[in-house]
Structure formats: structure tokens, C-alpha cells
Amino acid sequence: MTGVLRSDTGHEIAPLDDPGETPTPADVAALIVELQSAGLRTDADVETRTGGAGPSDSGMLWIEGMPVTVPVRTEEARRSPYVLRPEDDGGRAIYRDGRRLASVAASHRPRYYDRETADGVPYWKIALLHLDSMASTVVQTCNYWNTADQCRFCGIGVSLAAGSTIVKKTPEQLGEVSVAAKELDGAVDATLTTGSSTAPDRGARYVARCGRAVKDASGLPVEIQFEPPRDLAILDEVHDMGGSDAVGIHVESFDPQVLAHVAPGKARTGIETYFRTWERAVELWGSGRVSTYVILGMGEDPDLTVEACRRAVDIGVYPFVVPLRPVAGSLMEDWAPPPGPYSNRIYWQVAAYMSRRGMSADDAVAGCARCQACSAINAVQQPLLQIGPRPGSAS
Template sequence: MGRGSSAAASLGAPPGQDGGPTAAAEALASLVVDLQARGLKVEVPLERRTGGAGPSDSGMLWVGGFPITVPTDNAAAAGSPYVLKAEDDGYAIFEDGRRVAGASTQQRPRFYDLTTADGVPYWKIGLMHLDSFASTVVQTCSYWGNDDQCKFCGIGVSLDSGRTIVKKSPEQLAEVAMAAKELDGAVDATLTTGSSNGVDRGARYVARCGHAVREATGLPVEVQFEPPMNLDVIDEVADLGIDSVGIHVESFDPAVLAQVAPAKARTGIDQYFRAWERAVARFGEGQVSTYVILGMGEDPELTVEGCRRAIDMGVFPFVVPIRPVAGSLMEDVVPPAREYTESIYRKVAAYMSERGMATDVAKAGCARCQACSGLQSVEALLQIGARPIPISHAV
């Protein structure tokens, strides 16, 4: 599917507008962000990610050419004005009966029907997130079930629901990733892990798994882990040939971080910056990313300034709205409104553009896929000359 400014051309401007490329891009960006806030009703078959960690309880599709994950199985989606319907030549998004965008969907991956020699279904080892193969290699976390549990996380929910296994081996992951590439066109692999109490926080094992996948498939690989207690571990990860890393701070607001992710707060935001600096030196600018979650009560100015500081050192701030996970401690949180997330997207995208960091810079991982964020659709506005919101202005 096409991306960036070319995608904007696939959406007609709303009634009353001149239908020019800027109007079309504005409408498409707003639609993408609003869908992620308000969800989508579905009247056609749609591949969905249900239960636990990842883009949970969501449908996976392309809207106007942009890859997006959209809530389809929660209370917001049940009351959404948006509906995915069939057309003669495909699918489209309708709002209150009016067609607003073309859409295409992901079919059930063929590798899901396979099993390992010892009888484990491939889909319990890894999943397709649109065109990306993804897996949590260790489905346990030292924070889960105690006072340190990250309130937005659903890592234990996936395990309790029987949708995965506790630990995937490098050999299993390599086997399943190869099938995902050959049967379903996976273009990269994203591997994450629950945090351990070890000095490496789980980084060594997820990197070993990533190395096995890369050696077997040739796919670019991102691995995700917390800042190791010894930053030399980051060099060990790089030495295994990993392409990109995700080291996720989640929020640049220390008060919010202390409330929703107390163990990460104890690590400290400055330690994340130290880890990122080490990682950028090894992996390169744009190949180190961090999740920045919106809608947890954060100060928007601290959020934008934190993104700016990260961009300045070559870190990609993957800004996303919170996706409440059923069974998590924040399952009842309402995602932030489109106006809030879009205003922050515009500031961050504008600064990324100013610093020469495009949304397609990452070789692998969530920042490469982009489906859980609206940053890419907002970037398209800048590419066709829409006026950005200066980063120094208040949200």
C-alpha cells in the first residue's frame, strides 16, 4: 500500500471544501486520528488482535493508504459513528452513512494454520501486525501482579487467555518468522519481552532471538527492552546484528510515570536518555525509538519537550494514544480525543521534519510499521505544504 502524501490523495475532501490536496490530507489525517480515538464498527470479516499485550482488541487495516490499528472490540467502538462496510470493489469507512474513505483489510495469515513439530500452533509463537511479524519472546514480567505493574500493560492477560506460551525459543521464532515471510509477506520482525530482574533486564535473550530470526530470514529486526543496568549490554545487542531497538519510556511526565509505571519511574527518565544515547551511537539515528503514550493525564508541554529532546539525539518518539487493554489496570480509561492527540502529533511531526527525521526512517519495529500512531498521516500534511503548529506554541 502507498504511504505518506500519496495516501492523502485517495480521500476526497469533506463537503464544502475545495477538494484540493491539502484539504484531502487534512481530512484523512483527522480521520485516522479520530478512528484510533473512537474506534470502528465492523460489518465485514476483519483480522483482529484480541486479548492482552500488543495492539489489543483492535482491527488491522489500511485507510486511505495508511496502515492503522483501530479499536473494534471495546465500549468506544460500540458507540463509534464509523463503520467498515463492503463495496463492490472492496471496503470503505462510513461516518453516519456517508462514505469518508476507502479501506483494505488484512486476510488471516496463512502461517497461523501451521504447527511446530511438537504441536505448538504458530500463532502462539508470533503474530502478523499487518506486514510485520511480532512476538513477545518471554510472556512474563517481574513487575506483573505486584505494586510495580505497569497499569496500561496486558502481558499477563495474553498468557492467562491461552493465546501464547510462556517462552519462545530462538529456533521456534526463526521457524515461524520464515513462514510469515514466505507465506504472508512479512517485511520485518518486532520482538519484545517482559522485564527481568537481571542486569540486562531481558535484553540479551530477546537479542538472541532477534539474531536467530535475522539469520534465518534476512528480515530486519527490532528488539525491545528496558534500559539495562549495565549499558554495555546495548553493545552486546548491537554486536548480534540487530537493526533497531525500542527502549520505551512511555511518558515524559515524571508524575504520570510514577503513577502508571512505578518501576520505570524508579529507573528515571534521565536514565532512558543515557540508554538512548548509547544506543544511537551503535544503531544510528532513527533506529532507536521510544513509545510515548498520550491520554494518561500527562502534561502536554512536558510531553512535547521530551519528544523534542529525544529527536535532537536521534531517537524516534513513537507517539500513540493509550489503547485500554481489557484485564489491565487501566482497562476503563477513555482514549484521548482526536483534537488532543492531533495537536501533539502536529508539533512532534513538525519538529521531526525540521530535524530531518521522517516517519519512514526506522528499518524495523513499531516505528517502521506506524499503524498504532497517527504521526505518519500528519507528516503527509507537512509534505504537501500544510501549515504546521510551531513546537514552541502551547497545546
């Protein structure tokens, strides 16, 4: 290797002079942090998740074996100093300033997308493949949508309005698609989420029924995602249904002022209610099998965010820290992802604490914390697990 490139996070990424060279785990982590902020220009074809909820307008890549979703169709991406280029051997690599940084394996259009149900519904309208994880919003409506309580970052109604999905997926449909996703495209788990309901269970029972159908049909591990039910006893009922190996109960932001602005309905639920719900969920599903999204770049207090992530880790909850991914058509579509250095500081502090407490993505058997493609926290944690935290990272 000759020379270094100083990344925006301050990490010096060594370019690869020989196609056979492999970047260090720290270099890969630094690159992923930057790409999820700055985006990626593409001179090579890449499978893209376009519009709506999920990893919107993003290319799905394996960077040195790490699963990553990277913005490729945003304004930031079009200005990015990073570019994905084809190589003479048929592979792909990421370059900056003409210097090769990492090899890339791109995902391709899943084969099961070409199938449809007996009543003519294309499989891709029922569930999408995010790299190696089948994902579906089982009920594509939410009681917050088009009200004053609408989550400003959310695009659940955008996909429906675009005709790229259907309102409600049945357990039978999801089971059928999960078999095809596993057999044709190597799906290793399923992530099932739902819009919020006004019912006491907030939609948890139905998404659990769907999870049971997927597990019965394909045997895939399943994470189900829902809001805190009004009665914690519902968690016991959902767990006893046997339709989930993990659960995601997403607070989105630990900063009460930010949460009240970006997700008023969730703010009224209250952050302490999330903690009480997580505590019971960990008792049922186990440590590391309960997770929460923590979105960065919405104006939150970073110190408060890190402290709350540590509190979550202490009770066995995996804080899935992600940079804001603005969704076209959402109320925050004009926002930009947070700068890489900002996300990087929080990643390092949370990852270092998880390492000290013995928590990692290996604990998760399904869902976002297992997949990791929309976050860089697992990439950041890998060097820590090998060499220990860097000085001051857990302060």
C-alpha cells in the same frame, strides 16, 4: 466532492462522491486520529487482534494505503459515528453520517497461523502478524507483573492466562515462524519484545539472541525491545550480536508524576536514565533507529510531553506517540482513549518538529516506528513533508 464533514479535531474532511476519488493526506490523517480515539463500527469482516498485549481488540486495516490498527470491540467503538461497510465492488470503505470518507483494504487471517511446530505448538502462539510486521513477546512474563510495580496499562500476563501464547519462545521457533510469515504472508520485518527481567541486562541478551535467529533464518529486518540495562556496556554487547537493526527502549510517559503512578518500576529507573541509554543506543544503531513509546491520555502534562519529545528527537530518538489503548484485564481497562483533539495537538507539534529536524518513519527499518499502525504521527507528518508545517504547529 460536495460539502464537508467537520471532524472532532476541527479538520473539515471532504466526503468522496465518486468511488474513484482519493482523500487528501490531511483528510486521511484527521480520519486516522479520530478512529484511534472513537473506534470503528464494522459491518464488514476484518482481521482482529483480540485481547492481551499489543494492539488489543483492534481491527487491522489499510486506510488509503496507510496501515492502521483501530479499536473495533470496545464500548467507544460500538458508539462510534464511523462505520466500515462493504461496497458493491467487493471493497470496503469508511462512512460517517452516510457519507463515504476513505477506501479500506482489510487484512485477512495469515496463512502461517495454520501451521505448527514439530512438537505441536501453533505458529500463532509464537508470533502474530500485525498487518505486515511479525511480532512476538519472546518471554511472556515480567518481574513487575502482579506486584506493586506492575505497569497499569500492560496486558502481558493476560495473553498468557488466556492460553493464547506460550511462556518462552525459543530462537529456533522464532526463526522457523519468521520464514513462514515472510514466504506465506509477506511479512517485511519482525518486532521482538520481552517482559522485564531482574537480570542486569533486563532481558536484552535473550531478545537479541532471538533476533539473530530470525535474521539468520529469514533475513527480515528486526527491532528488539527491552528496558535500559543496568550497565550501558551491555548495549555494545547486544549490538555486536548482530540480531537487531533497530531498538525500542520505551519510557511510556515523560511526565514523572504520571510515570510514577502508571509504571512505578520504570519511574524508579528514571527518565534521565532513559535519555542516557538512548544516547548510547543512537551511537550504536544510528539516528532514527532508536525509538520510544510515548503514551497519551494517562493524565500527562502535554507541554512537558512535547518538549521531552523534542529533546528525544534532538539526540536521534524517534518518539512513537500513541493514544492509550486500554487493554481488557489490565489495571487501566476502564480508562478511555484520549479525545482526538488532544492527541491531534500533540501529534502536530511533535511531527512538525521531526520534519524540521529531518526525521521521519523512513529512517526506521523495523519495529513500531517502521510499521506505524498504532499511531497517527506518520499520517500527520505526511502533509507536513509535502507542504510544510501549518502555522503555529511547531511553537
